[in-house]
Amino acid sequence: MIRALAFALCVAALPVSAHDLRVFASVAGETVTVETTFSSGRVPTGGEIRVLDADNVLLMTLEVGADGKTQFPLPEGAAETGLMIEVDVSEGHSDYWMLTPDDIAYGQGTN
Amino acid sequence: MLKRLAICLSMVAGAAFAQDRPVVATVNYPLAWMAERLGGDAVEVLFPVPEGRDPSFWRPGLSEIAAIQQADLIALNGAGFATWTTRTSLPRSRIVDTSAGFSDAYIATQSVTHSHGADGEHSHTGTASYTWLDFAQAAQQAEALAAAMQRRMPELSDQIDAALPSVLADLAALDAETRSALIALQGKTILATHPRYQYFARAYGLDITSLEWDAGAMPDDAQWAELQAIADQTGASLLIWEAAPPAAALDRAHVMGLTSVVFSPLATRPASGDFLSVMRGQIAGMGSAR
Numbered sequence: 001m002i003r004a005l006a007f008a009l010c011v012a013a014l015p016v017s018a019h020d021l022r023v024f025a026s027v028a029g030e031t032v033t034v035e036t037t038f039s040s041g042r043v044p045t046g047g048e049i050r051v052l053d054a055d056n057v058l059l060m061t062l063e064v065g066a067d068g069k070t071q072f073p074l075p076e077g078a079a080e081t082g083l084m085i086e087v088d089v090s091e092g093h094s095d096y097w098m099l100t101p102d103d104i105a106y107g108q109g110t111n
Numbered sequence: 112m113l114k115r116l117a118i119c120l121s122m123v124a125g126a127a128f129a130q131d132r133p134v135v136a137t138v139n140y141p142l143a144w145m146a147e148r149l150g151g152d153a154v155e156v157l158f159p160v161p162e163g164r165d166p167s168f169w170r171p172g173l174s175e176i177a178a179i180q181q182a183d184l185i186a187l188n189g190a191g192f193a194t195w196t197t198r199t200s201l202p203r204s205r206i207v208d209t210s211a212g213f214s215d216a217y218i219a220t221q222s223v224t225h226s227h228g229a230d231g232e233h234s235h236t237g238t239a240s241y242t243w244l245d246f247a248q249a250a251q252q253a254e255a256l257a258a259a260m261q262r263r264m265p266e267l268s269d270q271i272d273a274a275l276p277s278v279l280a281d282l283a284a285l286d287a288e289t290r291s292a293l294i295a296l297q298g299k300t301i302l303a304t305h306p307r308y309q310y311f312a313r314a315y316g317l318d319i320t321s322l323e324w325d326a327g328a329m330p331d332d333a334q335w336a337e338l339q340a341i342a343d344q345t346g347a348s349l350l351i352w353e354a355a356p357p358a359a360a361l362d363r364a365h366v367m368g369l370t371s372v373v374f375s376p377l378a379t380r381p382a383s384g385d386f387l388s389v390m391r392g393q394i395a396g397m398g399s400a401r
Contacts, residue, residue: 082173082176095198097198098199099173101173
């Protein structure tokens with residue numbers, strides 16, 4: 001009884017884990033890489049990536065890769081205007097990353 | 112003809128002047144006010160959050176981010192304010208986190224614990240971010256901003272040296288006025304429509320219980336019921352609105368026995384007046400609404 005109570009107290013005292021979705025996007029040459037993880041380090045199980053241009057026009061929709069990493073070719077004209085990357089994962093979390101023309105130029109070695 | 116030519120020339124000269132000035136981008140109005148006070152006409156202060164938008168959660172467009180990235184100095188509030196700042200690349204050498212100097216005094220906000228997905232039960236903890244509502248902390252932010260401006264804009268160093276004491280004196284006076292004006296509210300529970308006042312409460316010895324109402328909106332029946340329950344439980348008689356609500360909301364709060372005061376945290380630029388004058392008016396209003 002005491003043992004069970006002690007165990008219950010131990011479990012109750014354990015902190016709940018904290019996690020938030022983290023999205024990071026970068027450009028290398030003509031390829032955009034989107035990395036999606038939780039702050040706990042875990043990779044989300046499925047999710048949707050929306051790629052929008054500077055006028056908020058949807059350019060493409062992609063699946064979050066199995067390892068949380070998704071790559072796609074840099075859309076035409078994006079180097080001039082930038083890209084907005086929005087990610088929704090199946091577990092109710094969402095986040096975004098903004099790639100500006102400066103970021104893209106840096107990734108292309110032209111900045 | 113001559114008049115038109117003179118206007119054109121003055122516009123060209125004005126544009127050239129604006130282009131020559133170093134740019135300080137800020138994430139909220141208090142920092143914009145400090146930058147304006149410190150730099151005067153010698154700096155251009157960029158605070159691009161549109162009117163009516165909450166700068167804490169505002170998401171800039173790509174063109175706005177591009178403009179911010181080009182600024183000579185990007186003044187962050189820190190304490191998690193302006194979530195967009197962690198969702199793009201900002202040039203590290205041109206960033207100043209104005210509250211970093213007192214980060215050990217940040218207030219952790221209540222976490223929301225829920226369960227879904229493979230992580231099981233988890234929480235979303237946060238940090239109270241309206242740091243400047245403790246006016247002594249605001250003064251520390253002004254000092255950090257001044258130092259960063261001097262580092263990035265050495266040509267303005269003398270001007271900033273001359274302007275800083277006046278900013279600090281104004282904030283110290285505001286701090287003292289607030290302490291004195293609100294002393295009678297200590298020991299009483301105050302209700303607030305939104306959790307913005309954690310640092311304000313701590314600095315001035317107030318007990319503020321916050322709701323989660325939308326700024327300026329008419330609360331629904333469930334929200335009124337919640338307010339009544341909390342008022343009954345705490346004996347509160349003062350209700351702080353983050354933004355002016357519809358008149359009907361003020362009437363209803365009055366019927367419930369609550370005295371309403373509108374106290375904007377001034378995260379955005381006020382329609383008239385400046386940080387100091389508006390804040391002074393609000394503090395005086397709260398002090399007299401007992």
